[in-house]
Structures are given as C-alpha cells and as structure tokens.
Amino acid sequence: MTYSIFIDGAAGTTGLQVADRLARHPGVDARALSDEERKDNAARQQMMAASDLTILCLPDVAAREATAMAAQTNARLIDASSAHRTHADWVYGFAELIAGQRDAIADASRISNPGCYPTGFLALTRPLVDAGIVPRDALLSVPAVSGFSGGGNGMIAQQADGALPVFGSYGVTLAHKHLPEMLAYAGLDNAPIFMPAVADFYSGMLVNLPLHSAQLTKSVTGQDLHDCLAAHFDGPGLVRMAAAKANDDALLANNLLAADGLVNADHMELSVFANPDNSQFWLLARLDNLGKGASGAAVQNMNIALGLDETMGLSRGA
Template identity: 50%
Template sequence: MTSVFIDGAAGTTGLEIRDRLGGRSDIAIVLLDDARRKDADARREALNDADFVILCLPDDAAREAVALIDNSRTRVIDASSAHRVAPGWVYGFAEIAPGNQAAIANAARVTNPGCYPTGFLALVAPLVRAGLIPADLPLSVNATSGYSGGGKAMIAEFESGGASAFRPYALQLGHKHVPEMATHAGLAHAPIFAPAVSNTYRGMVVEVPLHLHALPGSPSLRDLEDALRAAYDGSPLVSVAAGDVGAVDIAENAGTDRLTLRVCGNAAAGQARLIATLDNLGKGAGGAAVQNLNIMAGLDPHAGLIL
C-alpha cells in the first residue's frame, strides 16, 4: 500500500484530493490532527515518513516543506505554483507532450500545472510543436474560472450573495501563471493573460484567439483541429470536440477530470477561437494531482478520476 501525506489537506484542493483518495484500498492517507499539524516535529516526521507528499500550500510554505524532506525516498507532488518553472521538477501534465507521462513516472519531484495554464497549454503547446503557431507569435488568453479556485475567502464572498456575476482581475498583467504558460508552450514572449472569476462554483473556460493569416502558411480551422486531434489521440481525459457550436458552457466539464478542446471561428474572416473547458478543481487541480500520484506510484493512471 502506498502512503500519502497531504500537507495542506484542510484547503480546497487538499480536501478534493483527500476525498478522491479516501476510499481507495491501494492508498493509505497519513493524517495529522489540528494540534499535530501545527507541531513542526510532527509535520517534519510526516513529510519524511510518507512514500508520497502532496503539497497544497501557499508558495513559500511549499518551498519550506520541500526543504524539510531530508531523505531521497519521499517523492513530492506540489500543487502550488512554487516549482512550475523550477529546475529539477517535472511538469505534471501527462498529456502535454510525447514522453511526459514517462518523465512523471520516473520523477522524484513533480509540479502540478495551474488550472488556467492547463487549458492554455493543451491548446497551444501542440500547435507550437507542430509549427502551426510560431514560438515568437504574440498571443493573448482570456479565461474565466468558477469561484472555488479563489480559496475559502472567495468562496465565502460569493456564497454570501454579495459578489458580482463576473469579475476580471490581474489587470496589471503580472499573474503568477504567466511564466509557466510561456515556458511550457515554448513561447518567446509571455502571452497577455486576462483572467476573470464567474459566479459559478466550479468549471473553467480558457480561450486563445488567432488570426489565421498571421500563422505560417495560413492554416485552416481544420488544420488546427486535426493537429490537436493527433496530439491527444487515444487520451481518455483530453478530447477535441467539433467547433461548429453556438456557445460553450463554463460548467461543461465541472465535476469531472475531462478537458475538452475546440477550434471555433470564421474561415472566411480567417479568424479562430481556440477554446478549452475543464474543472478548475478537477483536471485543473485535485484531479491532476491524483493522476500524477497514480503515474508515479505505478498504478492505473486514471484510478480515482472522474471520466
């Protein structure tokens, strides 16, 4: 049986992961009560005794937790943004590139992707790799998440009834997700990232607009769709749906670990809208951590996931 210590199990992501693992016979969850969670010695012991540690902490606390691990046996999955572009850490998005699942399986340190970057990278990284999007093309990404991604304070605010229906934020363009978007898509320039939060508990829409005439060879909508279908062929989690739809629902994949991609647009105008839907707590957070744990532990990669 594989032992797992969730450091930060009382937070939104930690609770999601704990619920996913709680009923499994192949996983033993290491728990600390409230008093022992605040005991430095007890926490250090738990960090070093477990086969796997999943960090659901603020960035600085995640770095501190890693520093407390003084053995070469304990393997770490960090759900914070502390290590997403750090040397020595494998990026925990199994489907993002050929060979990445094998890299996760062999890694001692894996960093979970951010929820927004998961949608962005799923759309953009394969197209950059295929040469359809130049690495130096300026990109923008518009995205809206359910309010559960904001943690307990934001959840309380929205559920009190006092919050607006739609709230753009990060208006100074310094969001912490931007470096991983640029790095793991292989971009020369950071994209303009325009996130917002919506008055829905969970779910996410991520969109990247493109001028097709600005791309090498002026590819068609079908060319982009075919490249995405080839990149995720056979994946039980990531799929490409038809783009000839009138609207996309933010909650399309809420409550699941699915990630759905679409190439929408107007062929005559030469414009495209790449759109991804996912659950910010599923494939965007807790579900991704469980998937990475399964892969690292040599278990069924999709055990405990909601397909």
C-alpha cells in the same frame, strides 16, 4: 499493494478535493494530520518520511517550507502550489503535454502540479507551436474565466457573504503568477497577454485562444487545427477533443458553451471553432479548475509516479 499518501494541507480547497478522490481510490491509504498536529513541523516531517508520497496542498510560501522540510527525508513530493512550476529540479506534471513527460513524472521525486489556466492554455498552444502552425514569436491573447473556488477559501467566503461580483476581471497588472509557467512550457518567445476573470459559479473554467490566419505560419482550416490537437492528444490521459462539428452543433443549450459544463470531471475538453469567411479561429479549453486544473491532475500524477493506471480514482466523465 496499498500505497500510503500524506496530504499536507488537507483542510484547504485543493486538499479536500484530493482527499475526496483518494477516498474512492482502491490502491492508496490517504493520511492527514489532525487540526492540532497539522502545524507541528515535526509531525509533518515524520508523516512525510513514513509515506510513499506526499501531496502538498499549501500556499506557495508554505510549500517551499515543506519542501525544505522534506529534504531531510526520502519523501517524494507533488506540489499543487505554483512555487516550483518552473524550477529546474522539479518535473512539470502535465503528462499529456509532450512526448516523454509521462516517463519523466514516473521517475521524479519532485513533481510540480500545473496551474489551472496554464493547463488549458498549454493544451491549446504547445501542439500548434510544435507543428509549426503557431510561430514561436507569436503575440497571443488569452481571455479566461474560472469559478470562484479558484480563489480558495478566501474567495469562497467572499461569495458566501455576498461580496463577490457576478463577473470580475483581475490580474490587470499583466503580471499574473501563471505567466512564467505559460511561457516556460508553450514553446513561445513571448508571454501571452493573459486576461483572467472570475464569475459567480463554484467551479469550472473556460480558457480561450483567439487566432487570425495572419498570425499563423501556414494556411489552415479549422479542421486542420482540430486534427493537429487530436493527433497530439491521441493516447492515454485526460485530454479530449470535442467532436468536430459545425459550430452550433458543438454548443450547449441556448447557444452557450457552459464554463461549468465539466464540473466534477477530471478530464479536459478542447474545441476548435472557425469562420472561413474572415479567417478567424477560436480555440477553447474547458475543464473543472478543481479537477484537471488542480486535484484531479495531482491524483493523475500520483498514479503515474506510483506506476498505477493514471486514471485510477478519477472521474473520466461521459
């Protein structure tokens, strides 16, 4: 059986990436409207009604408008924007996060695709909170960096014009739109201090979680933290552990863990580094912000919703 998938917003960064993945997907027929029709609400609504599933690749306001439009049909939706990620009527589309989430996605008519930074943060945090290692009242800091494609077509144009700095921090009001999502699904009482940055590379992402043993509820080693994460994500999906090696062995060339090391891959890789001499830990999530951080996750959720192999059409990496 071939399923019909409507990409609403196929001209944007995420929409183009979704379309690229669906073009190599053997089980779906991807549909999009022409440039002349894509702002025609009647044509969009008709396409939603005629498709097995619609993926919204739109800004937040437009995604809310599209959702209202879809309410007049039987359309199943995956929303790649941040508009519905903490909405009670939407299922959060991070299949690997907790037990039962994959089943909830499979049964849902409204699925909210996770944000790129929250995907990394939640993968590092939620298993440790559930295991009682990180206390629920922990006060965490999360430095992170993304490639400039995370800023969409506007930032891509900035970079092309030479107007983008080599590295720049943003979200300095400490009110980034990803924070409600991070708090809602981490199992924490307090939102983290989130310090995002953008750098002059197209795609890729590192999400950092520094921890000191004094922050934890029990005495653990780096291997303990690695094993906790590995056990949590031991199953189907697209979250993997980097090999538990000595720190230098796990680093890439020139002693650098490259933020763009998983470009064009749809999985996420978690690493744990430790210094037993000072009881410090450094946890890292590495992913492609356009892969597991956006379009890859949308296709994974689509597959689950349609009862297909969740990695179909995706790059599993090496």
